Amino acid sequence: MKLTLVAAVSVLSTLASGLALPDLTPRSTVIHPSIAILIKQDYPTTAFPPTNTAETSRSNQLHEVRTLLGYEVPPCTGTCTFSFPTAATTATGSAQVQLFSTIQYPQSGNTWNSKPSTNQELGAFQTSTTGAATVMQNFGLTFACPTTNTKLGFETHPVNDNDSVTWDVPTGGFILTCG
Numbered sequence: 001m002k003l004t005l006v007a008a009v010s011v012l013s014t015l016a017s018g019l020a021l022p023d024l025t026p027r028s029t030v031i032h033p034s035i036a037i038l039i040k041q042d043y044p045t046t047a048f049p050p051t052n053t054a055e056t057s058r059s060n061q062l063h064e065v066r067t068l069l070g071y072e073v074p075p076c077t078g079t080c081t082f083s084f085p086t087a088a089t090t091a092t093g094s095a096q097v098q099l100f101s102t103i104q105y106p107q108s109g110n111t112w113n114s115k116p117s118t119n120q121e122l123g124a125f126q127t128s129t130t131g132a133a134t135v136m137q138n139f140g141l142t143f144a145c146p147t148t149n150t151k152l153g154f155e156t157h158p159v160n161d162n163d164s165v166t167w168d169v170p171t172g173g174f175i176l177t178c179g
C-alpha cells in the first residue's frame with residue numbers, strides 16, 4: 001500500500017512538473033519589449049530614460065535594480081510564452097531572475113517609488129553568459145493570446161543577494177513568442 005502510494009505520488013509529481021514546463025512549440029510572432037526602464041532602490045524618485053540594457057541586481061540585501069518591460073502584443077489565436085533564448089551580457093552570483101506582471105504598461109517617468117504596481121510572479125529563470133536561460137519556476141509563463149492589440153507590463157526581480165544580470169533588450173533577454 002505504501003509503495004503504491006509512493007508510486008502514485010511520484011507519477012503525479014512527474015506529471016505536475018511536466019505540466020509546469022513551458023510550451024516551447026515554435027510560434028509565428030516573436031515580440032521584443034517596446035520599452036525597458038530601469039528602476040533603482042538607491043534612487044527612488046529618479047526617472048531613468050528608456051534603455052536597451054536591462055539590469056536585475058541586488059547587493060548586500062540592498063541597492064536593488066529592476067527593469068520594467070513593456071510588450072505590445074497583437075491579437076492571435078493560440079498562446080504567448082515567455083522565454084530568454086539568448087546569453088546574458090553579464091551574469092554574476094546565482095544569476096537567477098524572477099519575472100512578474102505589473103498592473104499597467106511601463107512609461108517614461110516611472111521610478112522605484114512611482115511605477116505600475118507589481119502583480120503576480122510568472123516564473124524564474126536561470127540565466128548564463130554562455131547560452132539561453134532555463135526555466136526554474138513556471139507559474140504563468142504561458143498565457144492565452146489577446147484578442148485585440150494589448151500592451152502588457154512586466155518587472156524583473158533578482159532572486160538572491162549579490163546577484164547581477166544584464167542583457168541587451170532589442171536582441172535578447174525576455175521575449176514573448178505568440179501564435
Ligand SMILES: *[C@@H]1O[C@H](CO)[C@@H](O)[C@H](O)[C@H]1NC(C)=O
Nearest residue numbers: 058059060061160161162163
Ligand atoms: C553579499 O556581499 C556582502 C559584502 O558585500 C556580504 O557581507 C554578504 O554576506 C554577501 N551575501 C551573500 C548572501 O553572499
